[in-house]
Every structure is written in C-alpha cells, then in structure tokens.
Amino acid sequence: MSVFQTSYSPLSASNPQWGAAACLPWDEAIFGFPVAELRVGSQTPARGDVSDFRAALEQFAARARAELISVRFSAHQLAWVELLCQAGFIPVDLSIEASHGPLRLEAMPKPRFGVRLAAPDDFPDLLRIAGCAFHFGRYHADPRFPRELADRRYVHWLRNALESADSNEYIFVLGSAAQRLGFFHAVLREGGVDLRLAAADPGLPVGLGPALYSETLLALQQMGARRFVTKVSAANMGVVNLYASIGFRFSNPAHIFHWHAPGANHLL
Amino acid sequence: MGERRLTPEQKLKDAFIQALGLPGDIDFSAVQYGVTDGWDSVAHMQLVPAIENSFDIMLNSDQVISMSSFEKAKEIVRAHGVVFTA
Numbered sequence: 001m002s003v004f005q006t007s008y009s010p011l012s013a014s015n016p017q018w019g020a021a022a023c024l025p026w027d028e029a030i031f032g033f034p035v036a037e038l039r040v041g042s043q044t045p046a047r048g049d050v051s052d053f054r055a056a057l058e059q060f061a062a063r064a065r066a067e068l069i070s071v072r073f074s075a076h077q078l079a080w081v082e083l084l085c086q087a088g089f090i091p092v093d094l095s096i097e098a099s100h101g102p103l104r105l106e107a108m109p110k111p112r113f114g115v116r117l118a119a120p121d122d123f124p125d126l127l128r129i130a131g132c133a134f135h136f137g138r139y140h141a142d143p144r145f146p147r148e149l150a151d152r153r154y155v156h157w158l159r160n161a162l163e164s165a166d167s168n169e170y171i172f173v174l175g176s177a178a179q180r181l182g183f184f185h186a187v188l189r190e191g192g193v194d195l196r197l198a199a200a201d202p203g204l205p206v207g208l209g210p211a212l213y214s215e216t217l218l219a220l221q222q223m224g225a226r227r228f229v230t231k232v233s234a235a236n237m238g239v240v241n242l243y244a245s246i247g248f249r250f251s252n253p254a255h256i257f258h259w260h261a262p263g264a265n266h267l268l
Numbered sequence: 269m270g271e272r273r274l275t276p277e278q279k280l281k282d283a284f285i286q287a288l289g290l291p292g293d294i295d296f297s298a299v300q301y302g303v304t305d306g307w308d309s310v311a312h313m314q315l316v317p318a319i320e321n322s323f324d325i326m327l328n329s330d331q332v333i334s335m336s337s338f339e340k341a342k343e344i345v346r347a348h349g350v351v352f353t354a
Contacts, residue, residue, distance in 0.1 A: 113329050200309075204333055205334055205335075206302075207312065208333065209309045238309060238310075241308070
C-alpha cells in the first residue's frame with residue numbers, strides 16, 4: 001500500500017492568514033488529475049479582498065495543476081460561507097459527527113444475518129458493492145464531478161483497507177460466503193472505534209443498513225470497543241436516521257465546498 | 269372482557285400500521301418498501317419483529333430480505349402455515 005504525504009503551503013504568500021492549500025496525492029492517484037484541499041486560516045479575507053482571494057486560488061490551481069479545490073470548515077464560521085461563495089466555491093456537503101458510548105445490548109436489534117471478518121474470497125463481491133452503493137459524499141454531490149470517478153474512489157478506499165497491514169483495521173462482512181450482503185470498514189484503537197465506510201448491497205429488495213450497522217457495532221463492542229465515532233453526510237438521511245435509531249448523538253457540523261479551476265478539463 | 273379475535277389479514281395489517289405508522293385506511297395492496305412513506309430500512313427492521321410477534325413465527329434471512337411489499341409479506345407469513353381466507 002502506498003503512503004502519501006501532503007505539504008500545505010499558504011494560499012497567498014502576502015496573506016498567510018487566509019489559509020493553506022495542498023494537493024491530495026491519494027485522490028490524484030485515483031482520478032488521474034490533481035485535486036487540492038484548502039484549510040481556512042485564522043482570518044477571513046475582507047469583502048474587498050475577494051478578488052485577491054480568488055486570484056490566489058487561481059494561481060495555486062495553475063501552479064499545482066489542480067482542477068478542484070475542496071474546503072471543509074465549521075458550519076459556525078459564517079463569514080467564510082459568504083467569502084467562499086463570492087470566490088466561486090459551491091456547497092457540496094454538510095458533514096456531521098456522530099458518536100455513541102457503550103451500546104445497551106437490550107436496546108439493539110437481535111442479530112439476524114451474522115457479521116464476520118472479510119476473507120480474500122469476499123474481496124470481489126465487496127469491491128463490486130463499493131463501486132455501486134454510494135450516492136453521498138462531496139464528490140458524488142458535486143454536479144461537475146464525474147460519477148464514475150467518485151465511485152472509483154470508494155473502490156480504492158475499500159481495496160486499500162482490505163490490503164492494509166494495520167492490525168487495528170477491520171472489514172466486516174454481513175452474511176455468509178454464499179450471500180455477501182454488505183461490508184463495514186472500522187478502525188479500533190484503545191477502545192475507540194472510527195466507523196469509516198459501510199455499504200449494504202444496493203441490489204437487494206430491501207435495505208439492510210440497519211442490520212449491517214447494528215451487528216457490526218455489537219461485534220466491535222465484543223472486541224472491546226467502548227466509544228464509536230463517525231462522520232456522516234447530512235444529506236444521507238437513511239444513515240442519519242439509522243444512527244439516530246441506535247442512539248448516536250450529532251455534533252460539529254462542517255460545510256464542504258468545492259471550487260472548480262477555470263478550464264478544468266476532467267470535470268463536467 | 270373478551271379479547272378481540274383478528275383475522276390473519278387484519279393481524280398483518282396491524283403489524284404494518286404499528287411498525288410503519290401507516291394510516292388505517294391505506295390501500296395495503298399498494299404498500300411497498302421504499303415507495304410507501306415510512307417504510308425505509310430502519311422501519312423494516314421494526315416491521316420484521318412486529319410480524320414475528322404477531323404470528324409467533326421466525327422469519328429466515330431470505331424472507332427478511334425479500335419482504336418488500338404487503339403482498340409479499342402475506343406470502344411469507346403464509347409459508348409459515350398461516351391461512352389467509354379470501
């Protein structure tokens with residue numbers, strides 16, 4: 001598995017307080033063209049500086065050959081909303097954190113299908129599910145981003161997780177080898193679980209997300225998990241309702257905006 | 269006070285009404301997963317035990333997965349020996 005590193009540099013040398021940007025090499029490796037991320041700084045540019053801010057974005061994008069720049073920032077930073085929209089960013093997602101302490105077993109649905117750790121025989125089916133199950137997230141929600149590339153990103157994500165040598169990473173499979181119904185990627189460290197990526201097979205007559213989530217969470221708790229955290233797209237009502245039904249609490253809403261470079265020829 | 273005896277059809281309808289929050293006068297022949305308001309994946313996992321409790325049966329995983337309409341649910345309950353009269 002490749003290890004990528006990013007190097008953030010000020011978006012504007014004369015105004016480093018506006019934030020820093022870097023290309024995301026893991027996404028470039030998947031998409032075949034550079035995309036970048038902006039981390040907003042301590043100070044929002046003044047209204048009169050919007051054109052300079054936009055020029056700084058264009059210069060960075062030209063230098064890095066980045067066709068898209070994303071930014072994630074607290075939904076409470078209202079001044080950035082106005083500035084970024086004026087600079088040409090569009091909103092693509094609202095991310096929220098979800099968390100839960102120890103599960104109360106009596107409140108959880110009875111396991112019906114069974115979860116187990118993924119084995120190599122499972123990989124093709126799981127990768128197939130990863131390639132067609134996702135409809136949310138910033139790339140899927142960006143009207144100018146090719147759907148096929150957004151889907152491919154999740155396939156790569158899962159493949160990397162399946163090949164990971166990190167003993168804290170787990171891929172659970174819902175269902176038997178004869179009928180793989182979904183997967184769940186989670187990282188368990190010192191009793192805390194980061195719930196990373198999950199999907200039930202979208203080709204089934206009914207959604208099995210609740211079974212996948214509840215059975216995986218119970219399995220993780222049996223492995224020692226005492227706290228569960230994740231990030232969810234607020235547009236993904238199915239998963240938000242699912243976590244709410246288990247008793248997760250939501251916090252830290254964050255806007256995710258995209259900016260498209262002029263002349264970006266891989267975008268729609 | 270004597271317990272009201274329900275037909276299997278009415279028991280199944282009651283399970284749907286309670287688990288999915290459906291109005292009592294809904295056209296059950298048109299009730300479908302993902303189409304009928306309230307029948308999403310979370311509600312499905314409440315509907316399954318509601319039906320099991322109503323009929324004292326246990327659905328297998330294939331039946332849980334394939335139960336995508338009221339008519340299909342009837343077929344599945346029937347497979348457990350419950351007789352629906354016309």
